[in-house]
Amino acid sequence: MLRIGSLVLGVEDVERAVAFWTQALGYVPREEPEETWAVLVPADGTAGAQLALMRSDVAVQPHPRVHLDLYAGDARDQAAEVERLLSLGARRTDWDLYPEDPDFVVLEDPDGNRFCVIDTSRES
Secondary structure, rough: OOOEEEEEEEEEHHHHHHHHHHHHOOEEOOOOOOOOEEEEOOOOOOOOOOEEEOOOOOOOOOOOOEEEEEEEEOOHHHHHHHHHOOOOOOEEEOOOOOOOOOOEEEEOOOOOOOOOOOOOOHOO
């Protein structure tokens, strides 16, 4: 049986990406990051998804086929997390695919990778 080992993001600057994502997620490098590669794991040692950062020269897709969804507990938590992520270097992005009354906010990391912050209290 297979399982997901790591989610991999292409980034222009591995060091900058490590700085952002460790602060954003509370993760730490699994081992000393290299110039072209780093793997981040939960700092508290829990079994969670690993996030691998790989240097890439490929342009970021405006509508990526794969992205991260980060879960917030409710709308207040979502708003606070969005502001925290912005203070760490994330950017708001124009997203032309928002539905009416979305439960998510689309942001970009410092390398332009898009990700969503979801208000999970609205799940059915």
